[in-house]
Amino acid sequence: MSFFHIRSLARKEFLALMRDKRSRIVIIVPPIIQLFIFGFAATYDLNDVPVAVYNEDSGGASRELLARIEGSPHFSVLHRIGSDAGIAPLIDDRKVLLVVRFSKRFSADMARGDPASLQIVIDGRNSNTAMIALNYLRSVVLDFNRDWQQRHGQTGPPATLEMRAWYNENLQSRWFIVPGIVGSLMLVVTLLVTALSVAREREQGTFDQLLVTPLRPLELLVGKAIPGMVIGLLEATLIIVLMVWFFEVPLRGSLPALYLGILLFLAATVGVGLMISSIAVTQQQAILGAFLFVVPAIILSGFTTPIANMPEVVQWLTQLNPLRYFLVIVRGVTLEGDGFALLFHQFWPMVIIAAATLTMAGWLFRHRMY
Amino acid sequence: MSARLRRLWGMIRKESLQILRDPSSISIAFVMPVVLLLLFGYGVSLDAKRIPLGIVIEQPDTASQSLAGAFDRSEFFRPQRFDAIQTAQVALAERRIDGILWLRNDFSSRLFSGLDAPIGIFVNGVDSNRANITQGYIQGTWLAWLQHFAAAQGRSLDLPVAMEQRVWFNPALNSRLFLVPGLIAIIMTMIGSLLTAMVVAREWERGTMEALMVTPLHMGEMLTGKLIPYFVLGMGGMLLSVAMALFLFGVPLLSPFWLLMACSALFMLVSLAIGLLISIVTRNQFLAGQVALVVSFLPSFLLSGFLFDIHSMPEWVQTITYVVPARYFVAILQTLFLAGPVWPVVLVNAGAMLFMLVVLTALVVKKSYKRLD
Amino acid sequence: MTEQSALSFHNVRQVFSSGGHALCALDGIGFAVAPGRVTGLIGPDGAGKTTLMRLACGLLRPAQGEIRVLGLDAVNEPQAVQSAVGYMPQRFGLYEDLSVQENLDLYADLQGLPKDGRAARYAELMHMTGLAPFTARLAGRLSGGMKQKLGLACALLRAPRLLLLDEPTVGVDPVSRRELWAIVYGQVREQGMSVLLSTAYLDEAERCDDVLLLHQGRLLGQGAPADFSAEVEGRIFQVSASGISHRRLQTRLSQAPGVLDALVEGETVRLVMQAPGEPAAASLLPGLDEVRIRPAAPRFEDAFVARLKTRHDAAAALGALDLHIDARGDEEVIRVRKLLRRFGDFIAVNEVSFSVRRGEIFGLLGANGAGKTTTFRMLCGLLPASGGELSVAGHDLHTARAEARRHIGYMAQKFSLYGDLSVAQNLRFFASAYGLRGRRQDQRVAWAIDTFGLADYRQTNARDLPLGFKQRLSFAAALMHEPEILFLDEPTSGVDPLARREFWARTNALAEAGVTVLVTTHFMEEANYCDRLVIMAEGTVLAEGTPREMKARARSADNPDPTMEDAFIQLIEQREQAGEKGKETAA
Incomplete structure (x- = not known):
């Protein structure tokens, strides 16, 4: 393997990518725009959930609880209704997510020390949103209960929960999602850069011109991999700076461990991209192939929905997905403060994926003939 | 048959024959939704168990x-x-x-x-x-x-306030029931725009567009002739997905089937029109494919309200979501499947899709003229 | 310019903007096409032929000027024009995944052909084009010549009054070309159709009633082909001499005083002189005995060259190619034995055998799809053979180590350098790919830029080069490492006659320097440049030998001086007859 050959190949790849204004823009601008839009859009946290109140009670207790609900940033009371018949239209039409109903005897029951019932009707069409809203409401009610019992000299439940969340103390969804976006964007950009590199040369005939030179497949492979790696690395650095500085995601762990993760992830992604590119005969096939890899890779990576919830078979499939490991690394380093030791089991599968895909791609350079 | 209808029929027949002979369109329309829906329908779940x-x-x-x-x-x-x-x-x-x-x-x-x-x-x-x-x-x-x-201990637990919750439409809070209809919307956005993104670009690249242009064929006839077969194809994929949702994933359908199909047809037309517009503007299969992927997948995945509540996004992001057609279709699908024909929801969202369709059609017509320059 | 003309341009100008700067594709074009005649639009690639055709059918809007088609205004009523004319674009506008019949049905529907007249018209056209037995076959499975005839049939469905054909004969074998011309003239006779046909083959000009000569966006002249050739009457001579190879003869003649153009033609060299009058042997070729000079009948191409070529000294520069090829002896450097290549059940190359000696120019001749390029790719190691043996400089390049490829240079059929890289960057890259570095690399890049006249384009992106310069750049890139063996795949396809002459002058110089050249071409007359050649059709070798032997076989009483094309057509016909006989005996 000649360093001189690789250097001139890599130089050529960079020139080909960067001399064209359109491809320069495609590589840099969309990821940053997407980071901003998706970073703000993608959150499971709910704000200002629209609520309707049906209060048949005229006592002070219901007013007090209602004030707490209204005071929460999670809820905003938009409608007040006076009959059961008013509930269905509001929920059906998605005007409100939930209706809170205080029965006639609410304050009276409370004054007597009997359990007062707070009735909730919630729209379950999006069960996750419903569940989160119910959780918010439950903690409002539990807080209210505790304060009420203290004030009225009642004893609370014999055992209480002291809940603490590690790593993401306020359970901010953004801290979870933004690192995921970082990984997904890196995947998309790196794959777009590499998945086309061989297919484009094949289609334009320049690959033949390369194959008749004394360049070796290994040199071609390294020369083709370097630009994807370097662009990915620069882009990753930029996105991570934005993540920490703009989205205020903490960076608690080992930066070298993060960069080792980035390098291995890029190597694996470049490998997949070059493999797709070597299999494809036309650029169109390459782009379809890249797409057919990217969509499942993102959806089944644990980016938005946990891998633990998937059936065994699908969980097994995700082991082939480099993004899966990388997301654990990004979140591990940013939120959990991990170093090399705790991330070891995320590193080695990516090494295997990279080795396998790169070998396959290098072999296909000469053996994929049409 | 008038000359106009005959030309249209000629285009439709040609396009259909091409679809039948090209395994890639069939597999995009039928294989992709089945595979993706199987994978995601089982793989995407928010129900934590064990x-x-x-x-x-x-x-x-x-x-x-x-x-x-x-x-x-x-x-x-x-x-x-x-x-x-x-x-x-x-x-x-x-x-x-x-x-x-x-x-x-x-x-x-x-x-x-x-x-x-x-x-x-x-x-x-x-x-x-x-x-x-x-x-x-x-x-x-x-x-x-x-x-x-x-x-x-022979006592009752006295809590001052006890919550009694009733969850409508999905009492068990089973996330699959809302994720599967949402996934249908996302998969169909991608498939609809991918199917047509390539078709006009292909005519340009293979040099057949010139031959078509120097005939009495009008641009409108050509576009309609292309759209109809792909619409049928796309609706086939849609039916397959709906069937999987109903029979494989057990999502209940609480609305009349025709209403579901009418809304799906409208959405399919919007997706196809987006693909067509991309194809006309780029005139290049490769670029068209790239653009179709960028505008269809991530936006419909993250900005449609399928996973993330649109209402909780910042105002300016909410504004952006108005141009994502999947947003409207996700709302319609979740309502039609789980809640029944709630007309205000259906009409507002279908109206928005109709408006998008009109705008897209106008753009397609404006951008497609029988000239090469 | 009367209303009776089928097509008329008046002061038409067309400008394209590419990469920020405007490019004038056509300038000040004015002509009229007479009804009921075949008008040829002749010019090299990039002359503006396709732009002119597209303007004529209303597909482009001119920047300036007036275009009338069959009395209609093509600028303002394009749809009316498009409904009235018949047009066959380049690559014929066929759907390759539809059958012959389905293509016909589509265009019949689009052109509004009434249902009841169809069967008769289909039958007529299928008979005329000889496609009747193939109506169920997919268009993509037809040969180049059949596709071209199907495209023509689709354009002729409702017998338009004006037929526009854009390069219908490109890449098609000579037999099919002759048939196409016969069909076109048949339509003109029977239907009174007017035809405008563009072509880059100058020899086809002589088949037209009327010729429009286009060059670099300007109309150089209009008239009957004979009018053009009359201009060079008395300036054309054939020269032969003994004791000198025809290549060296051509090189010397092209530098001789008073010679505008010297072209190898069989064993003789064809001269176009700057002025009429027979030149003296002593002034042309001093020091040579037995020089025979005989006047020849002028051709269209002579007139074309005479109009465009100003005497330049490229040939002098080419004499000193300054290559250091370490090649002695005349052993066989390329050997091919029963080479076979299948793609699925299709046999692209069927038991091809030939061998090439060191320092030879060896040609592979045949129409598109004859298997030339596939053979080539196997020789260069780009495609594994399905069977047979091959060796290049003692190696099978598909399995040999990388070092073995250092001996060969390769120039692909279509331009295949990096479009986004500048000329200098391309040259540097290929120099380094062959392991040249440091001062040696600088020297070679400087040599290439100097020898190939690329100095003005050093920093230009390769994509934006004019066609002729792209070809020069590809050629230069293939020579960076001074290879012993050079593979040239259709190097002159789409290149104008002047650039082709330049190219062959360089190739000759290379061969003189000891480089072995393997070249493919579908221009029959270029076979004359080769020392030996094989003619291929449908994957098999029809004949092997020197150009003289090939032509000798076609010599007959009717045709005492056959061209390479005559020889080719005769071979194809013999093959077809043999095929039919084979079928009969089988039956």
């Missing part, structure tokens, strides 16, 4: 065992016992468990003496949504146990 939970009991006795037993019996947890809180915390850091339930050695004595007996709970908060759900399940199990405990 959460690995570490339980540390420092002083085993009946009270602490009965609390731990409540977690053992819950379908939501897969408890593991640890001898000491330190080892459990290591396991939490190493991601072997997602949470810890910690009963200190004075738990029972405080419980029976009427002092407040604290139960220590740690959860891994990285995945905040899962952490929230986990905490919710822990609270539920805890409340149930409290009631059980009070009853065993």
Whole structure:
């Protein structure tokens, strides 16, 4: 393997990518725009959930609880209704997510020390949103209960929960999602850069011109991999700076461990991209192939929905997905403060994926003939 | 048959024959939705089950065992016992468990003496949504146990306010019931725009566009002639997806089937029109494919309200979501499947899609003229 | 310019903007096409032929000027024009995944052909084009010549009054070309159709009633082909001499005083002189005996060259190619034995055998799809053979180590250098790919830029080069490492006659320097440049030998001086007869 050959190949790849204004823009601008839009859009946290109140009670207790609900940033009371018949239209039409109903005897029951019932009707069409809203409401009610019992000299439940969340103390969804976006964007950009590199040369005939030179497949492979790696690395650095500085995601762990993760992830992604590119005969096939890899890779990576919830078979499939490991690394380093030791089991599968895909791609350079 | 109809028919027949002979369109329309829906329908779930939970009991006795037993019996947890809180915390850091339930050695004595007996709970908060759900399940199990405990002692548990919740449309809060219709919307956005993104560009690239242009064929006839076969194809994929939703994933359909199909048809037309517009503007299969992917997948995945509540996004992001057609279709599908024909929801969202269709059609007509320059 | 003309342009100008700067594709074009005649639009690639055709059918809007088609205004009523004319674009506008019949049905529907007249018209056209037995076959499975005839049939469905054909004969074998011309003239006779046909083959000009000569966006002249050739009457001579190779003869003649153009033609060299009058042997070739000079009948191409070529000294520069090829002896450097290549059940190359000696120019001749390029790719190691043996400089390049490829240079059929890289960057890259570095690399890049006249384009992106310069750049890139063996795949396809002459002058110089050249071409007359050649059709070798032997076989009483094309057509016909006989005996 000649360093001189690789250097001139890599130089050529960079020139080909960067001399064209359109491809320069495609590589840099969309990821940053997407980071901003998706970073703000993608959150499971709910704000200002629209609520309707049906209060048949005229006592002070219901007013007090209602004030707490209204005071929460999670809820905003938009409608007040006076009959059961008013509930269905509001929920059906998605005007409100939930209706809170205080029965006639609410304050009276409370004054007597009997359990007062707070009735909730919630729209379950999006069960996750419903569940989160119910959780918010439950903690409002539990807080209210505790304060009420203290004030009225009642004893609370014999055992209480002291809940603490590690790593993401306020359970901010953004801290979870933004690192995921970082990984997904890196995947998309790196794959777009590499998945086309061989297919484009094949289609334009320049690959033949390369194959008749004394360049070796290994040199071609390294020369083709370097630009994807370097662009990915620069882009990753930029996105991570934005993540920490703009989205205020903490960076608690080992930066070298993060960069080792980035390098291995890029190597694996470049490998997949070059493999797709070597299999494809036309650029169109390459782009379809890249797409057919990217969509499942993102959806089944644990980016938005946990891998633990998937059936065994699908969980097994995700082991082939480099993004899966990388997301654990990004979140591990940013939120959990991990170093090399705790991330070891995320590193080695990516090494295997990279080795396998790169070998396959290098072999296909000469053996994929049409 | 008038000359106009004959030309249109000629285009439709030609396009259909090409579809039948090109395995890639058929596989995009039929194989892709089945594979993706299978993979995602099973793979994408927000229902946490069998959460690995570490339980540390420092002083085993009946009270602490009965609390731990409540977690053992819950379908939501897969408890593991640890001898000491330190080892459990290591396991939490190493991601072997997602949470810890910690009963200190004075738990029972405080419980029976009427002092407040604290139960220590740690959860891994990285995945905040899962952490929230986990905490919710822990609270539920805890409340149930409290009631059980009070009853065993011949008392009732007195809480000042007790929440009685009724969940409409999806009482079991099964996430698959809303995720599957949402996935149909996303998959169909991609398929619709991919199908047509290539077709006009292909004519340019193969040089057949010139031959078509120098005939009495009008541009409108050409576009309609292309759209109809792909519409039929796309609706085939749609039917397949709906059938899988109903029979494989058990999503109930509470609305008339025709209404579902009418809305799907409208959405399919919007997706196809987007693809057509891309194809006309780029005139290049490769570029068209690239653009189609960029505008269809991530935006419909993240901005459609399929997973993330649009209402909770910042105002300016909410404004952006108005141009994502999947947004309207997701709302319609979730309502039609789970809630029934709620006309205000259907009409508003269908109206928005219709408006998009009109705008897109106008753009397509404006951008397509029988000239090469 | 009367209303009776089928097509008329008046002061038409067309400008394209590419990469920020405007490019004038056509300038000040004015002509009229007479009805009921075949008008040829002749010019090299990039002359503006396709732009002119597209303007004529209203597909482009001219920047300036007036275009009338059959009395209609093509600028303002394009749809009316498009409904009235018949047009066959380049690549014929066929749907390759539809059958012959389905293509016909589509265009019949689009052109509004009444249902009841169809069967008769289909039958007529299928008979005329000889496609009747193939109506169920997919268009993509037809040969180049059949596709071209199907495209023509689709354009002729409702017998338009004006037929526009854009390069209908490109890449098609000579037999099919002759048939196409016969069909076109048949339509003109029977239907009174007017035809405008563009072509880059100058020899086809002589088949037209009337010729429009286009060059670099300007109309150089209009008239009957004979009018053009009359201009060079008395300036054309054939020269032969003994004791000198025809290549060296051509090189010397092209530098001789008074010679505008010298072209190898069989064993003789064809001269176009700057002025009429027979030149003296002593002034042309001093020091040579037995020089025979005989006047020849002028051709269209002579007139074309005479109009465009100003005497330049490229040939002098080419004499000193300054190559250091370490090649002695005349052993066989390329050997091919029973080479076979299948793609699925299709046999692209069927038991091809030939061998090439060191320092030879060896040609592979045949129409598109004859298997030339596939053979080539196997020789260069780009495609594994399905069977047979091959060796290049003692190696099978598909399995040999990388070092073995250092001996060969390769120039692909279509331009295949990096479009986004500048000329200098391309040259540097290929120099380094062959392991040249440091001062040696600088020297070679400077040599290439100097020898190939690329100095003005050093920093230009390769994509934006004019066609002729792209070809020069590819050629230069293939020579960076001074290879012993050079593979040239259709190097002159789409290149104008002047650039082709330049190219062959360089190739000759290379061969003189000892480089072995393997070249493919579908221009029959270029076979004359080769020392030996094989003619291929449908994957098999029809004949092997020197150009003289090939032509000798076609010599007959009717045709005492056959061209390479005559020889080719005769071979194809013999093959077809043999095929039919084979079928009969089988039956």
